[in-house]
Amino acid sequence: MSNLKNITVNEITSDDSINLLNSSKLHIICSAKKVGGLANTLLTKLGEPQLNIDRYCDMVNSKYEPGCLFPKHTITLFPVLRQDKQLTMQQDLRKFFGDTFEAQEKYFKSNKMIFCFDEQSWPDMALVKAILQEELINRPLEGVESISFHPF
Amino acid sequence: MLLLLLTDVYEPITLDNLFHISTGLLEDKHERFIEHNNDQRKVWFLHMGDMRANDGLIDFENLANNEEDLIHNRLKREKKKIATKKDTSNDPIDLIPITEKRLIQPTDYLLCVRGVPAGYSMIKSMNELKKYKRFENFCAVATHHFIIFKLRDNYSNMNIHYIHLILDSIVKNELLDLYNNKKKGLVSNNSNKLATSNNNQGVIITGIKEIKDIKVKVFKRLEKQDEIVSFHNEIVDATKKIEEKSLQYNNSINLNFNSK
Numbered sequence: 001m002s003n004l005k006n007i008t009v010n011e012i013t014s015d016d017s018i019n020l021l022n023s024s025k026l027h028i029i030c031s032a033k034k035v036g037g038l039a040n041t042l043l044t045k046l047g048e049p050q051l052n053i054d055r056y057c058d059m060v061n062s063k064y065e066p067g068c069l070f071p072k073h074t075i076t077l078f079p080v081l082r083q084d085k086q087l088t089m090q091q092d093l094r095k096f097f098g099d100t101f102e103a104q105e106k107y108f109k110s111n112k113m114i115f116c117f118d119e120q121s122w123p124d125m126a127l128v129k130a131i132l133q134e135e136l137i138n139r140p141l142e143g144v145e146s147i148s149f150h151p152f
Numbered sequence: 153m154l155l156l157l158l159t160d161v162y163e164p165i166t167l168d169n170l171f172h173i174s175t176g177l178l179e180d181k182h183e184r185f186i187e188h189n190n191d192q193r194k195v196w197f198l199h200m201g202d203m204r205a206n207d208g209l210i211d212f213e214n215l216a217n218n219e220e221d222l223i224h225n226r227l228k229r230e231k232k233k234i235a236t237k238k239d240t241s242n243d244p245i246d247l248i249p250i251t252e253k254r255l256i257q258p259t260d261y262l263l264c265v266r267g268v269p270a271g272y273s274m275i276k277s278m279n280e281l282k283k284y285k286r287f288e289n290f291c292a293v294a295t296h297h298f299i300i301f302k303l304r305d306n307y308s309n310m311n312i313h314y315i316h317l318i319l320d321s322i323v324k325n326e327l328l329d330l331y332n333n334k335k336k337g338l339v340s341n342n343s344n345k346l347a348t349s350n351n352n353q354g355v356i357i358t359g360i361k362e363i364k365d366i367k368v369k370v371f372k373r374l375e376k377q378d379e380i381v382s383f384h385n386e387i388v389d390a391t392k393k394i395e396e397k398s399l400q401y402n403n404s405i406n407l408n409f410n411s412k
Contacts (some may be wrong), residue, residue, distance in 0.1 A: 023305045056157050067155035071307050071372055077157070099154040106374065107309055 004133060007114055007148035013041050020112065021046065024074050027110035029100045031121035032060040032067070032077035038116045038150075039077055046073055066096050068103040074110050076103045080121040089124065090131060097135040104141055111143060116150040125151065158372055167322075168364035170315075171301040175360065176262075176294035177254060180226070183247045186255070186291055195250050196292040200264050203272055210277040210292075212284045256292045259312050261301040261319045263363075269331055271323035272298075273316035299360060310370075311377035317384055318368050326366055 011017065012028070020026035021042070030038045034057045043053045060067040060077045064085070068076040078096060081089065104113060115132060122128050129149055136147065167173065177197070185192040196202075202218055204211045211218070256262075258278040264270045281290055294300050303315060371377055 024308055059157055060155065063155060065153055065155050067157040069157055071310060071370075072158055073306070076154075102154050109309055 004115075004129065004136075004147055004149040007116075007150050009038070009150065012038060012114055012116060012150060013045065017114075018042075018045055021074055024108065025110055026112045026114065027074045027076065027104055027108045028114045028116065029066075029076045029078055030116040031080055031118060032057040033080060033118070033121055034058075037118060037121070039075070042075060043073070046075075048073075066099040066103070068100075068107060070103070070107040074108045076100050078117070078121075081123070089122075089127065093122075093128060093131045094135060097132055098139075101135070101139055101141060104144070109143060111145045112148075113141070113144055113146070114148045114150065118151070156372060164367035164369045166364065167301070167366050167368065169304070170307055170368065170370070171261075171303055173360045173364055174300050174302070176296045176298040176300060177250070179295050181245075181248055182293075183249050186250045186252065188291075193289055193291050195255070196290070197295050198256070198262070198292050198298070199295050200266065200270075200297045203262075203264075203270075208270070208272045208276070209280055210272075212280065212287060215287075250293060254293050256294060256300075257302070259303045259308070259315075260294075261316050262294050262298040263301065263319075263323065263327075264298055265327070265331075266297060269323050269327040271316075271319055273313075273320070275312050275316065299363065309374075311374060311381055313381045314371075314377035317381065318370065322366060322368065327363070330362065 017026060017028075021028065028038075028042060030042070033039055034054050039057065040050075040053055043056075044050070056067060056069065056077055060079050061082075064079050064082055066076050066078050076099075078100065081092070085092075087095070100115075104110065117125060117128055119125060132149065141147075179197045182197075184195055184197070186195050196215060196219065198210065199218070199222070202211055202215055203209070256274055258275040260274040262272040262274065264272070281287055301319060303310070303312070307315075371380065
């Protein structure tokens with residue numbers, strides 16, 4: 001499963017997606033942006049107070065590691081790119097995607113996945129997509145029927 | 153390393169959040185089969201008497217006999233009723249079809265709140281099913297003797313044995329306390345909630361209302377859940393071995409004593 005489908009913001013935040021999230025059938029990976037990001041929109045729709053959303057995003061960004069919301073929501077927050085570190089952007093991305101795959105295989109086991117990014121969090125979107133595709137070829141995810149990517 | 157953002161947060165979950173809690177079905181109002189792929193499958197109705205007292209498993213050996221006895225007794229009662237009532241209408245009652253949602257799943261936990269509370273983990277019984285060929289395609293529903301705990305979808309990846317251990321612990325602590333308090337008549341501020349033992353009735357924790365807000369603290373890391381289940385199983389095995397040894401010893405001294 002390395003073919004990434006395109007998906008729009010409206011589809012990601014639709015009632016159908018929320019229903020799928022509530023039934024653990026969809027795993028969404030999105031940037032840990034406190035304000036104006038998809039993480040905020042989705043978690044608010046799922047009933048999380050802003051205080052909690054801020055806390056989750058702060059934790060992910062300060063530790064610079066992806067964080068999943070198991071067992072409450074099938075959502076993994078992806079850290080926002082930090083420039084002041086030793087690893088290259090590619091190395092960071094490979095490591096982070098590995099962690100999101102771990103969240104999927106070990107905890108969520110959903111049959112749909114959506115990776116959503118924005119240029120404020122990861123400026124080189126083409127690189128993000130290319131590395132995700134490579135990592136998916138290296139580590140095919142069992143039981144996942146579709147993987148979508150936003151933006152396209 | 154992947155962070156589990158909710159792991160370190162002390163966030164107890166209510167039973168209502170963790171499970172869909174419902175009461176079992178009234179047997180005489182429901183059909184005894186379910187439609188499955190244009191076919192009809194028999195549905196067994198589980199009662200308290202169908203559960204083994206020693207290990208809490210479904211008593212597959214006696215399930216069919218129990219059902220036969222129950223139906224026989226019911227028919228006898230109904231005949232008696234008809235004989236005493238002159239104007240009884242013999243209109244057939246429309247039975248309610250059973251939906252797949254109501255069928256017992258291995259992840260379910262049954263709680264009996266009539267008398268001393270008792271809990272039954274269905275995963276253990278379903279594992280036993282392999283031993284009984286005649287129960288291939290086994291479909292069962294719980295009767296109104298039970299309150300059913302169905303794990304909610306968003307928690308479906310948890311270790312079921314661990315979740316059922318938590319429920320076992322609640323049954324043996326919180327619910328037993330509630331039962332004892334009711335039995336002593338200490339909880340008497342709301343008479344609707346009480347079913348005291350004045351009229352030879354057992355104490356009943358009447359409803360889901362009294363159970364749903366009980367809070368539990370659940371380890372969210374699967375490794376921790378597995379670790380606790382293994383630890384529990386080791387202790388149970390060790391206890392069984394000690395019991396067997398003590399029984400052997402007891403038998404041997406009885407034999408020695410009798411032979412003298």
